[in-house]
Amino acid sequence: MDISEVAKKSGLPASTLRYYEEKGLIRSIGRQGLKRVFPPSILERLALITLGRNAGFSLDEIADMFTPEGKADIDRAKLQSKGDELNETIKHLTAMRDGLYHAAKCPAPSHFECPTFQKLLKRAAKARPEK
């Protein structure tokens, strides 16, 4: 597959694919002339990267978790602790979501008069979650 085919199938622009390659997140298996040639498995690899991005991991973190081949050694302890970390984040976000939903329906004339909203504000002041 050439880059435009990968772009089309993955939904990612070619510039992004080149950028990912430069960053070491993906690899082409060769060239035809100047053009990069990718194996079909690249799509799976990109799906994995996308998954990580959606979950809020940085490209560096993703690169860190998986070898360029996507194959062997993923440090299992690292995965476990990333999972734990993620779990904490989920808790924060869930609280935030519930707060937002409540505020959206709350009949108090001003959000500031609603105790749930107040609580949310206090929690927000405390919570300093990573991005």
Next chain:
Amino acid sequence: MDISEVAKKSGLPASTLRYYEEKGLIRSIGRQGLKRVFPPSILERLALITLGRNAGFSLDEIADMFTPEGKADIDRAKLQSKGDELNETIKHLTAMRDGLYHAAKCPAPSHFECPTFQKLLKRAAKARPEK
């Protein structure tokens, strides 16, 4: 209150407070010499801003939520849709977390050979929302 007191009480660095003022998110009520003077209510306002940030609003979006007079005027529909957005994110995070936990324990030589991991990837490929 001077800026360092606000910084201390809000947990935000002075540079951020100056930046927020420049952006029009907060206002000082005057000066003592060169120094900005803030009213106590600034803290609630900052908490609100922090809440918004944590909920995924951009500073510009937050600025939009305040009326020209500086009173907060939060559109309930916006809260609802941010809640929905957050909910989507939570789903992604949850999928990722489950995937990480599974991968941490999975005995398959490559994660790509594991059906659970495959399923996860497929779910990730589907999700193509925000940002």
Next chain:
DNA sequence: CTACTAGTTCAAGTTAACTTTAAGTCAAGG
């Protein structure tokens, strides 16, 4: 009065994740 401290301004720097631009290359069609 002089020094010190905590504030000030404005401009420039930072980071992440890309995108854009300019200039160049190669294979294919006419």
Next chain:
DNA sequence: CCTTGACTTAAAGTTAACTTGAACTAGTAG
């Protein structure tokens, strides 16, 4: 052979949300 179009590179530009640096000032302690 020449043009076209898809691809290439390297470098610079973009955006958000800040942070940092340099040069400056006002109130206060001694």
